[in-house]
Amino acid sequence: MRLITTKGLAVRHPGHVALHDVDFHIDRGEIVTIVGPNGSGKTTLLRALIGAIKPSDGMVERMAGLRIGYVPQKLHIEPTLPITVERFLSLPNRVTRAQSQTALERAGVPNLGKRQMTSLSGGQFQRVLLARATLSDPDLLILDEATQGLDQPGSAAFYRQIEAIRRDMGCAVLLVSHELHVVMSASDRVVCLNGHVCCHGAPDVVASAPEYRALFGSGTGGALALYRHDHHHNHDHDHPHPHTHEEVE
Template structure:
């Protein structure tokens, strides 16, 4: 049974229809990425999946007992607030310290437990948000442009960690991304959205689709080659992923 089925989904805000007749299925263990221009309904679709936005037509069906982890685009914490990573992770989760440690390890930052949140770099902060989403061992992980504000190296390292999470935990991943080169390397399936599903399929199929090229041009191939080179270099030379997160 699919983890999530989106059937004929339409969403309207006032007179503005942002999504029309969208169908989408997320199977266990797959990485699916939604791409599309600004205003294409990407975040609205993600909000509908978690039940935060009510459709005007269609429905979202979740597998019974589905556990969802969510990594937001950004989260502001008052820099003057003294709060450790451990306390932050346990604010809404009644879990043991060991569960926090395990989740931080899965996110690639096992040594941050006692660090103040205000002292974290951008990459470390996003890894802590990832760990917090993983703490209850979700069936599916949702990411809403989770690397916005990170440089290319930090983004690549973060998405490599996402691939590791999927490999080690088996959870499915549904993410929105504006970084097409990363999407084309990390995803099993890409959904191109522009108020409706323009095209979907494997990264190679979507990259060559006329609808995709009309939105994004044909430059993604070179960016993909650049990312693949970085990915290979990362492994060939034993670069420390923890350092890339910092």
């Protein structure tokens, strides 16, 4: 069952095209990872998917009654705004103490309810955001670079938590990340984005795709950690616009 489908999606900002010709879909229960270099339109795509920006072209179709749990890239809370974790979880829809406690346990941080949001560490903060996203019993969990600022063990643990949540709740998960090795091992599909969809498919297919390797190079330890053998064939590809190529030996 399709949760979200886009056809020919384009988003234009004044002076530049952030996304064009994006055909994308995510099905019930899937884990899909979007990878791409900085400025490749990953966040723009997410924002278009949740309806925060209107497409300049093409269409975005969401399943009727689709419930989305959204974990944003970063959230700055003004120090002038006092708010406890429990109160934060109750926005915008009030939840019971039991519900917020369940959500915090699900995210692996059962003891934070009474703490001030501004007093949390980076990892705790992200888990509270994750807990919040699960409160609406979502069909789809969307995480935008959710492990930015976490160290390697921290983000690995975070991703294990997400897999556990998917097992328990049966929701689909859409990730945006640059930490390719951790993410890709858990994904059903990977979409490689650079203003448009460069390539997509199962993680091993994408990792060996010339388009992907042209974008990320073979020197990125992440891809190599998963796929030991080296590709020595030609990685040129036929996109009309320049990508940032890393040297491939």
